[in-house]
Amino acid sequence: MENQYTPPNIWTHDTESGGKWASINRPVSGSTHEKTLPVGKHALQLYSMGTPNGQKITIMLEELLALGKDAEYDAHMINIGEGEQFSSGFVAANPNSKIPALVDHSNELAEPIFESASILVYLAEKFNALLPEKGIKRTQVFNWLFWVHGAAPYLGGGFGHFYSYAPEKFEYPINRFTMEVKRQLDLLDKQLAKNEFIAGDELSIVDIATWPWYGNLVLGYLYDAKEFLQVDDYTHLQRWAKAMADRPSVQRGRIINRTWGEPWEQLENRHSAEDVDKVLALKLK
Known part of the structure; x- marks a missing residue:
């Protein structure tokens, strides 16, 4: 018990000893810098990173496409290691500054959807797939x-x-x-x-x-x-x-918005099915 920790009367944020992600974690919300999110050619615009939470949505979208649904999308990398989730554009899409966030421009209001479970339910209901109706x-x-x-x-x-x-x-x-x-x-x-x-x-x-x-x-x-x-x-x-x-x-879906691993596991941004095909073909070579 020699190194037992005694909490101070008032907690303060320590950015020096918190490990790999300490520099990007903060006890407050909101943006740190101005930056507009990119917008591709499809109605569905995903802002994410290929972590487990991000993979949920890209796998869902690829499954919808495999089912023949009109679910084409652009997937833009949000590098959380570089603090891109704190840009003004991303905070507008998700005030909690966590990936993923989805904007559906076919919706008249184009209100963003955030939290991975909420996005999954939204897509399932929009395309009438992968969720029983009642x-x-x-x-x-x-x-x-x-x-x-x-x-x-x-x-x-x-x-x-x-x-x-x-x-x-x-x-x-x-x-x-x-x-x-x-x-x-x-x-x-x-x-x-x-x-x-x-x-x-x-x-x-x-x-x-x-x-x-x-x-x-x-x-x-x-x-x-x-x-x-x-x-x-x-x-x-x-x-x-x-x-x-x-x-x-x-x-x-697991390779999208990903910049680590083998070359055939990395696709930073996705704008078409061909983008994915080209990366997966690297494994065959």
Whole structure:
């Protein structure tokens, strides 16, 4: 207990010892600089980054296109590491300064939509896809959608932060968040033992919302924690994660607004299907 922390009477923001993301996190909202967001040629304009929350929307849009829906879109990179989420343009799209944000210019008011779950529901209702119209099946999707929207911060902001990003390794928070993440993995595994997809026998927005976090995690794409978390024990979750990863929409959506990884995993901005095709073709070469 020699290094036990005693909170001060009044908290102050420490930008020196907070780890990788300390310089861009602030205790206040609002913009830090003036910058207008770019606008492409399509009605749907996405402002995002290829993190798990960002992947939800690009995977959704690619799935809609695969279903034959008129869901063409431009996806513009918002580099959160460079503080681009604090521009005046982005804050106008999302006052919470978090990716993703969507603007639909086919809507007369062109009001922005933010929060990934809200965007998924908006797109599902706009294109009448991946969300049951009514009844208990719709409720089941919302059950699990609200669950993952509340659960993922424990995985990303909790486990991921202390296991991967914190400047020092601290046993207590790692143990605390590991226990919760493993409980979540066990919950998903048991649900998927009974169902092909999370909310039943059909793909829905909840699978698209969940895979970028928990699918990436158990397949080893997130935090490099497969052995630590013993993810191979969750056989039903593994089955679902691999099946989702084989979907063309996932393979396409996961590379958009991304500037890290292999060359065939990086597409900074997307304006057409051909943009994605060219990047994925690099893997074949």
